[in-house]
Amino acid sequence: MYKIIKKVDLTPIITLMEVDAPRMAHAAQPGQFLIVRAHDKGERIPLTICDFDREKGSVTIVTQVVGASSRQICHLNEGDSFTDFAGPLGQPSEFIHKSSKELSEMKFLFIAGGLGTAPVYPQVKFLHSMGAKVDVIIGAKSKDLLIFQDEMRSICDNLYICTDDGSYGKKGLVTEMLKELMDSGKKYDQAVAIGPMIMMKFVTLTAKPYNIPLIVSLNTLMVDGTGMCGACRVSVGGKTKFACVDGPEFDAYQVDFDEAMRRQMMYKNIEVEADHKCKIGLH
Numbered sequence: 359m360y361k362i363i364k365k366v367d368l369t370p371i372i373t374l375m376e377v378d379a380p381r382m383a384h385a386a387q388p389g390q391f392l393i394v395r396a397h398d399k400g401e402r403i404p405l406t407i408c409d410f411d412r413e414k415g416s417v418t419i420v421t422q423v424v425g426a427s428s429r430q431i432c433h434l435n436e437g438d439s440f441t442d443f444a445g446p447l448g449q450p451s452e453f454i455h456k457s458s459k460e461l462s463e464m465k466f467l468f469i470a471g472g473l474g475t476a477p478v479y480p481q482v483k484f485l486h487s488m489g490a491k492v493d494v495i496i497g498a499k500s501k502d503l504l505i506f507q508d509e510m511r512s513i514c515d516n517l518y519i520c521t522d523d524g525s526y527g528k529k530g531l532v533t534e535m536l537k538e539l540m541d542s543g544k545k546y547d548q549a550v551a552i553g554p555m556i557m558m559k560f561v562t563l564t565a566k567p568y569n570i571p572l573i574v575s576l577n578t579l580m581v582d583g584t585g586m587c588g589a590c591r592v593s594v595g596g597k598t599k600f601a602c603v604d605g606p607e608f609d610a611y612q613v614d615f616d617e618a619m620r621r622q623m624m625y626k627n628i629e630v631e632a633d634h635k636c637k638i639g640l641h
């Protein structure tokens with residue numbers, strides 16, 4: 359059992375939990391994810407690792423209520439435990455294989471959308487510790503849904519915030535901020551976009567004319583997380599890949615986003631029905 363040692367509600371629908379998981383904290387690298395089950399009959403939910411503390415032996419996850427299973431996770435409290443907390447899974451970000459000298463000469467741009475800001479955080483933290491230059495764009499629907507802005511500000515060189523409704527920072531989508539930065543002559547060696555699939559698709563289309571190398575982290579459906587079930591199948595460069603073992607990070611320009619979004623929608627009706635039952639207390 360994996361005990362929740364800290365729980366903080368970051369927004370009305372987004373919850374941060376620090377979980378006692380020493381072996382995972384020891385092995386985790388930026389870019390990886392884990393799979394949790396709230397209880398023994400619960401669904402297996404993939405979540406990105408938001409932070410890890412090797413000394414303390416803890417791993418931090420951030421969950422947004424989007425359906426029945428995420429609602430069950432967010433209802434757990436400090437002192438409660440997860441039945442399963444499996445990981446770290448997937449490949450770490452490619453840049454962890456570069457030397458600190460190489461990284462200290464590189465300039466990165468991260469584009470974080472909504473909840474995708476959580477997995478961006480450990481990557482920026484790692485690059486900052488290696489001396490890399492890092493700019494970050496964070497986009498959220500509104501001010502009350504922005505997360506990690508103070509933490510991010512303390513570890514990046516420039517932070518650009520935008521909200522869809524203009525309630526904080528610049529009014530507009532992350533793609534508009536990206537275009538503005540590129541048109542102002544900013545140059546980056548590597549960009550990374552993490553957020554909803556539709557955002558990553560449009561970031562890719564926006565970035566392409568500027569020839570910036572771009573990585574995306576795919577949040578596909580996942581079941582086993584070990585390459586056996588095929589649930590996380592995606593087409594990358596015309597080849598079938600499994601996001602759980604080959605990814606979750608891929609070259610954005612090679613990803614078939616339309617197919618990935620169609621597959622993401624496959625179980626939407628079942629999920630809506632399950633969430634309704636959860637809200638009215640049937641499970």
Ligand code: NAD
Nearest residue numbers: 471472473474497498499531532533553554557560575577
């Ligand atoms: P959201 O819908 O509030 O979008 C966040 C930001 O993305 C917006 O403010 C906007 O700037 C940008 N965006 C959204 N649609 C866009 C479009 N069509 N064109 C350009 N920019 C666009 O995001 P949310 O509600 O926080 O997202 C939750 C989703 O993020 C869930 O589906 C979750 O699975 C996903 N997620 C993905 C990852 C990952 O690893 N890729 C990690 C965590 C969460």
Ligand code: FES
Nearest residue numbers: 581583585588602
């Ligand atoms: Fe089953 Fe990836 S989640 S193969």
